Every structure is written in C-alpha cells, then in structure tokens.
Amino acid sequence: MDRENLIETANKLRWQLGDGLHDLIIESIYKNAEEIAQSVVIKKGEKQKFDLDRFIDKIVTSKWTGFPIMFLLLALVFWLTIVGANYPSKLISFLLVDTIHPFLKGIAFNLHFPWWLSGVLIDGAYLAMAWVVSVMLPPMAIFFPLFTFLEDFGYLPRVAFNMDSLYKKVGAHGKQALTMSMGFGCNAAGVIATRIIDSPRERLIAIITNNFSLCNGRWPTQILIASIFIGSLVPPYLAGLISAAAVVGIAILGIAFSLIVSWLLSRTLLKGEASAFSLELPPYRPPKILQILYTSLIDRTIFVLWRAVVFALPAGALIWLVANINVNQVSLAEHFINWINPAAVFIGLNGVIILAYIIAIPANEIVIPTVLMLTVLTTKISGVGAGAGVMFELENISDVAALLQAGGWTTLTGINLMLFSLLHNPCSTTIFTIYKETNSVKWALISTFLPIILGISICFIVTRIWLLFG
Amino acid sequence: MENELSKNCANCPAHNLSHLIRLGIDMTDFDYVVALAGNPNTGKSTVFNNLTGLKQHTGNWPGKTVGRAEGGFIYANKRFKIVDLPGTYSLLSTSTDEEIARDFILFGQPDVTVIVVDSTRLERNLNLVLQVLEITDRAILCLNLIDEAERHGIKIDDRQLSRKLGIPVVPTAAREKIGISELLKMIYEVATGSYVCRPFRVTHGFNKLTHAVEELDKKLQELFPNLNNTRWIALRLLEGDQRIIDAVLSGEIGTIKLAENVSV
Numbered sequence: 001m002d003r004e005n006l007i008e009t010a011n012k013l014r015w016q017l018g019d020g021l022h023d024l025i026i027e028s029i030y031k032n033a034e035e036i037a038q039s040v041v042i043k044k045g046e047k048q049k050f051d052l053d054r055f056i057d058k059i060v061t062s063k064w065t066g067f068p069i070m071f072l073l074l075a076l077v078f079w080l081t082i083v084g085a086n087y088p089s090k091l092i093s094f095l096l097v098d099t100i101h102p103f104l105k106g107i108a109f110n111l112h113f114p115w116w117l118s119g120v121l122i123d124g125a126y127l128a129m130a131w132v133v134s135v136m137l138p139p140m141a142i143f144f145p146l147f148t149f150l151e152d153f154g155y156l157p158r159v160a161f162n163m164d165s166l167y168k169k170v171g172a173h174g175k176q177a178l179t180m181s182m183g184f185g186c187n188a189a190g191v192i193a194t195r196i197i198d199s200p201r202e203r204l205i206a207i208i209t210n211n212f213s214l215c216n217g218r219w220p221t222q223i224l225i226a227s228i229f230i231g232s233l234v235p236p237y238l239a240g241l242i243s244a245a246a247v248v249g250i251a252i253l254g255i256a257f258s259l260i261v262s263w264l265l266s267r268t269l270l271k272g273e274a275s276a277f278s279l280e281l282p283p284y285r286p287p288k289i290l291q292i293l294y295t296s297l298i299d300r301t302i303f304v305l306w307r308a309v310v311f312a313l314p315a316g317a318l319i320w321l322v323a324n325i326n327v328n329q330v331s332l333a334e335h336f337i338n339w340i341n342p343a344a345v346f347i348g349l350n351g352v353i354i355l356a357y358i359i360a361i362p363a364n365e366i367v368i369p370t371v372l373m374l375t376v377l378t379t380k381i382s383g384v385g386a387g388a389g390v391m392f393e394l395e396n397i398s399d400v401a402a403l404l405q406a407g408g409w410t411t412l413t414g415i416n417l418m419l420f421s422l423l424h425n426p427c428s429t430t431i432f433t434i435y436k437e438t439n440s441v442k443w444a445l446i447s448t449f450l451p452i453i454l455g456i457s458i459c460f461i462v463t464r465i466w467l468l469f470g
Numbered sequence: 471m472e473n474e475l476s477k478n479c480a481n482c483p484a485h486n487l488s489h490l491i492r493l494g495i496d497m498t499d500f501d502y503v504v505a506l507a508g509n510p511n512t513g514k515s516t517v518f519n520n521l522t523g524l525k526q527h528t529g530n531w532p533g534k535t536v537g538r539a540e541g542g543f544i545y546a547n548k549r550f551k552i553v554d555l556p557g558t559y560s561l562l563s564t565s566t567d568e569e570i571a572r573d574f575i576l577f578g579q580p581d582v583t584v585i586v587v588d589s590t591r592l593e594r595n596l597n598l599v600l601q602v603l604e605i606t607d608r609a610i611l612c613l614n615l616i617d618e619a620e621r622h623g624i625k626i627d628d629r630q631l632s633r634k635l636g637i638p639v640v641p642t643a644a645r646e647k648i649g650i651s652e653l654l655k656m657i658y659e660v661a662t663g664s665y666v667c668r669p670f671r672v673t674h675g676f677n678k679l680t681h682a683v684e685e686l687d688k689k690l691q692e693l694f695p696n697l698n699n700t701r702w703i704a705l706r707l708l709e710g711d712q713r714i715i716d717a718v719l720s721g722e723i724g725t726i727k728l729a730e731n732v733s734v
Contacts, residue, residue: 002689002692002693003693003718003719003721004719005689006686006689006690006693006707006718007707007715007718007719009685009686009689010686010704010707010708010710010715011710013682013685013686013708014707014708014709014710016678016682017678017679017682017708021679021708021709022562022709024674024676024679025562025674025705025709026560026562028672028673028674029597029600029601029672030597032596032600032670032672032673033593033594033596033597033599033600034593036596036631036634036635036670037592037593037596038593039630039634040592040626040627040628040630040631040634041592041593041624041625041626041627042624042625042626042627043623043624043625044623044624044625195556195566195567196567198566282511283590283618285618285645288645
C-alpha cells in the first residue's frame with residue numbers, strides 16, 4: 001500500500017505544481033541542447049546563395065504548382081506502367097499458360113490422373129497462379145521501382161506536406177497523408193503505419209480510411225479495365241494516355257473519399273479537433289539505383305507476388321470446384337450468379353463481379369482472373385477456354401475485351417467495376433491487421449462495411465445517372 | 471610466433487571489421503544487446519542494415535520504421551543482438567512509437583544504446599539524445615550523414631561533443647559505409663565496459679520542482695532501496711507518466727537497473 005501512497009503523493013504534488021511542468025521540463029532540455037550544439041557546431045559562413053533543395057521544395061510544395069506536379073508524376077508513373085507492362089505480360093503468359101499448362105496436362109494424362117484431380121490441381125490451382133503471375137508481375141516490376149525511386153529521393157514527405165492542410169481541414173491528422181501514401185503500396189502496411197499518429201481518435205480515422213488508397217492488388221484491375229473500356233473510347237494513339245488518366249482519376253477519387261469520410265467521421269463517430277504536429281522535410285538525396293532495384297523487386301514485387309500466389313492457389317481450386325459441382329445440372333457458381341444477378345445489374349455491376357469479389361476476399365489480386373473464368377462459365381462461349389472452371393489463355397487485351405463484351409459488359413460495367421474496386425471491403429489480411437491494431441471487432445467491422453455500402457451507393461448513383469442520359 | 475601475430479591482429483579494429491560476421495536474424499545466444507535510437511529519418515535503418523547484413527526497407531521519409539526490427543552480428547568473437555527502434559523526436563509524450571522506444575531502453579536494459587543523429591540538424595536531435603541519457607548510462611552518439619553536413623558547410627567538433635556529453639561520439643556516413651568500423655569498436659568497448667560513460671545530465675533549475683522531486687525521491691528510495699536514478703522516476707511520476715506509475719505500483723520498477731541519478 002506504500003506504493004499507492006507514493007503515487008497519491010505524486011498526484012498531489014503534480015496538482016500543486018500546476019500545468020506548466022511538462023513545458024518547463026521540455027524547455028530546459030531544449031536549452032541544454034542549444035548550449036551544447038552551439039559550442040560544437042561550426043558553420044562556414046552563411047552561404048545561402050543557391051540552395052537546390054529549397055528551390056525544388058518551392059516548386060513541388062507551392063500552392064499553385066504542388067498539386068499539378070503531384071498528379072502529373074502519378075500519371076507519368078502509371079503511363080510508363082501501362083505501356084511498359086504489355087509485352088512482358090504476353091511473354092510470361094505464353095510461357096506459363098500456353099506452354100507449361102498443356103505440358104502439365106500431358107503429364108497428368110500419362111499418369112492416369114482422374115479428371116477431377118487434374119481439374120482441381122492443374123486447371124484450378126496452377127492456372128490461377130499462372131494468371132496472377134503473368135497479369136501482375138510486369139506492372140509491379142515497373143511500378144514499384146518507380147515508386148521507390150520517388151520515395152528514396154524524398155518526394156513522399158512533400159506529398160504529405162501538400163496534403164496536410166486538407167487533412168487538417170477535415171479534422172484528421174496531417175500525418176494521415178503519409179499513411180495514405182503507404183496504402184498505395186499495401187493497405188495492411190498503411191494500417192500499421194498509422195502508429196505514427198499519436199491521438200487514438202485520429203489514428204482510427206486514418207485506419208478506417210486507408211482502404212481508399214488503391215493498393216497494388218487493385219492497380220492491375222484498374223489498369224486492365226481502364227485499357228479495355230476507357231482506352232477503347234479514343235483513337236489508339238491516345239489510348240495509353242487516356243487509360244493512365246482514368247486510373248489517376250480513380251486514385252484521386254480515392255483521396256477525395258478519404259477526405260470526405262474523414263470529415264464525416266470526425267463530425268459523427270469520432271468527434272474532435274485536429275492536433276498539431278511538426279513534419280520534417282528531409283533533404284533530397286540522390287537515390288541509390290541498385291538499392292532501389294533490390295528493395296522494390298525483392299521486398300515489394302516478390303513479396304506481393306508471393307502473397308498473391310499463395311492465395312491464388314486455393315482460390316483457383318475453389319473456383320474450379322464451384323464451377324464443376326452441379327446441383328440440378330447447374331453448377332454452384334451459376335446458381336449463385338443467377339440468384340444475385342438482378343440485384344447486381346440494378347447497381348450497374350453483374351453477378352459475376354459480385355461472386356468474384358466474394359471469392360477474392362483473401363487477395364484483391366485474383367479478382368480479374370476470377371471474373372474472366374466465371375464469365376466464360378456463364379456465357380458458355382465455345383472456342384475460348386478449356387471447359388468449366390478453367391482459367392484460359394488470352395493472348396492480349398483485345399481477347400479479354402471480346403470475352404467481356406460477350407458476357408454482356410458495357411462501358412458502364414467497366415466504370416462501375418473500377419469504382420467498386422476502389423470502394424469495397426479491404427482484403428482479409430488488412431481486416432485482420434485492423435483488428436489487431438485497434439483490438440476491436442467493432443472498428444474492424446466498420447472498416448469492412450463502410451466502403452462496401454459506399455461502393456454500392458456510388459455504383460447505383462452512377463448507373464441511374466448514366467441510364468438517364470445514355 | 472604465428473599465434474602471437476594473430477593475437478595482435480585480433481586487437482586491431484581493421485581486422486575485426488574484416489571479420490565482422492553479419493548474422494541477419496540469427497540471434498541465438500548473444501552476449502550483448504544493442505539498441506538503435508534516434509530521430510526519424512536519420513539513417514537508423516541504414517546503420518542497422520550495415521551491421522546485420524539485413525535488408526530492412528530504408529526510405530527517405532520520417533516514420534518508416536514503426537515496429538522494431540532485430541538482427542545480429544559477431545564482432546571480436548562476441549555475439550551482439552541489435553534492435554532498431556522506431557524513430558522519435560522525444561521520449562516524453564505518449565504516442566505508440568515513442569512508448570516502444572522508451573520502454574525498450576528503460577525496461578529492455580540494452581547493454582549499449584546507439585543514438586543516431588542527423589549531423590545537419592544536430593541541435594534538434596540533441597533533445598532526444600539528452601532524454602536518452604537520462605535513462606541509460608551506456609550510450610554512443612552516432613553522428614550520421616556527416617558527408618551531407620560537410621556539403622552544407624557544417625563542421626562538428628566531435629571530440630568536444632564527446633567531452634560535453636560524456637559518451638563516445640562517432641561520425642559516420644552509413645550510406646557510404648564510412649565510420650562503421652569505428653562505431654563497431656565503440657559498441658564493443660562500451661558493451662564490455664572498457665569505455666566508461668559519464669553522461670551529461672539535463673539541469674532543470676527551478677525551486678518548486680526541486681522540492682517536489684526531493685520529497686518523492688525520499689519515498690522511492692525507501693520503497694526500492696536498490697533502485698538507481700530515483701530522481702528521474704520522481705520526475706516521471708510528477709508528469710503523470712502512466713507506464714511508470716504502473717511500473718511503480720506493480721513493483722516492476724524495482725527489478726531494473728537504471729542510470730545514475732540525474733541532477734535536478
């Protein structure tokens with residue numbers, strides 16, 4: 001009880017000392033630091049003629065040029081990704097899907113595998129994995145080094161600096177701009193990064209809204225759908241540029257949603273004022289090219305790809321199963337798609353997309369392969385694919401486009417899929433991370449369902465407006 | 471003869487550096503624990519990678535390391551475990567990253583705490599250094615980014631700084647792998663006790679505080695006779711630091727060895 005007595009005394013004394021104690025202590029630390037620093041630092045004459053750092057900062061954080069430069073840089077990165085990823089994608093697809101897949105089938109045939117076993121393993125699991133690799137690897141191998149380059153150079157804190165005032169205005173923490181940027185890589189990482197935010201209220205806002213940063217599992221979806229449905233609206237020489245612009249548009253829309261939702265949260269569930277913080281703008285440093293390649297290729301690309309493959313393998317098997325287990329002559333997948341389709345069409349999507357998003361909860365990366373497979377299944381297109389539940393080979397984007405159009409897709413479906421890809425539940429890894437970081441089922445659920453409700457509403461509104469004028 | 475030669479070699483820092491064995495995440499049976507503290511974006515992770523051979527992600531923005539990373543290395547036949555703490559500006563407030571850093575230095579009892587500072591922003595960085603020196607006796611100041619400071623026309627008298635702070639000061643440019651062997655040597659010397667630190671303590675000179683601290687200090691010494699640095703604990707209690715209050719209530723505070731008393 002002596003200990004409690006001691007703490008009571010401390011509380012009493014603290015009361016007597018009053019509020020200023022913390023400030024006084026900090027003040028004396030600062031004073032000591034200043035004295036020491038002044039006695040050991042020698043500055044060679046104040047030569048502030050031309051400071052390159054300051055010059056760059058003036059431009060990239062200016063009120064007038066800051067945001068345009070930010071968007072242009074983003075657009076440039078996507079454009080390089082979109083244009084550059086096409087050829088390697090084809091090459092890998094040729095290798096994994098056109099060459100190795102028949103080879104594996106041949107082996108299975110010679111070993112007298114039962115049809116369902118070779119179906120689950122090779123047509124399901126293996127092809128899903130092959131698809132993920134050929135669709136995702138090339139864009140990531142281009143996007144991540146570019147992104148890491150900007151990060152190493154020191155551009156990210158400038159983005160945060162530009163965004164800071166916006167976040168403060170909506171009642172959130174300025175550092176949310178940094179965690180948002182992290183979310184562009186991976187939402188789970190972005191959620192963990194919110195630890196840099198001191199106030200629990202602002203941290204929760206940052207966690208809930210992190211999902212509005214398109215993660216790299218969703219970039220390929222955005223890029224592919226934009227190339228098919230947006231790029232095709234303009235002449236070929238403009239297609240790459242316009243597709244890139246569409247993807248940037250979705251990314252900016254995501255930022256807008258993170259601001260709007262932050263504003264709503266800080267006025268309803270999470271009321272409070274924004275707290276102040278200091279953001280240090282580090283000096284620009286010449287990036288180390290080899291290190292960038294290493295970090296972005298090994299740490300990011302391979303890491304993300306590995307995760308996608310790990311999730312794609314069982315998902316591929318599952319897809320094959322729901323497409324091949326029949327009840328009353330109709331597969332499970334078709335039962336569900338037919339059942340949900342009217343509601344899905346009502347909000348401008350379709351049953352295939354909804355089922356694909358349910359199957360792809362573990363990893364956003366496999367949405368597109370799943371969508372394609374399910375489309376073949378339900379439209380019963382002959383000539384492509386290799387039977388129910390088989391993710392087939394598609395030589396290039398126009399094949400994908402032809403298939404989707406045969407499945408009844410329109411430009412509206414494409415736009416809505418891009419919107420829904422931005423606004424839906426986080427992947428299961430992120431949901432679990434949110435639960436671990438907040439230690440609360442409630443906030444994990446809110447973070448999961450808030451974007452879904454938003455996504456459904458937005459798709460619905462867009463569809464109604466489109467149909468009104470279309 | 472040959473034995474004699476290799477014995478002498480073993481005492482030379484150049485030899486030891488060339489025999490530095492980076493253990494990555496293998497941290498079995500280590501002899502010493504080293505903590506890496508510092509402001510955000512001063513290159514802690516780069517120093518960490520240099521010592522462990524790991525490839526912790528480094529990036530040019532503050533707040534990148536939020537958890538703590540651990541790795542190991544062998545130097546002069548001793549196994550070291552090194553812990554990369556999240557970068558913080560102070561150890562006083564209550565955000566998660568500051569708590570992780572503070573609690574590790576306080577309760578984790580590292581044998582050496584290496585404080586990495588940005589040489590171009592020494593004054594601001596010293597605030598954290600002084601706070602670290604309030605909790606631990608065994609510390610090394612790593613004057614990182616010294617090449618950048620030189621480019622900006624800033625010169626730092628590292629010997630004078632070392633005298634003022636009472637701890638070793640090692641200028642480094644971790645990105646260029648400059649100064650790492652000197653840093654390793656100092657880590658070894660402080661860990662083994664062959665270099666004895668006499669850390670500078672902040673003076674908080676105002677009367678009413680001094681009385682309050684003395685009153686608490688007396689009670690603390692009665693309750694925990696083996697506890698050093700009761701004055702620092704008293705200060706934290708006066709500030710209402712919940713983690714320290716809990717540690718006092720549970721008696722945990724009595725089990726750790728703190729730095730010598732701070733002067734108030």
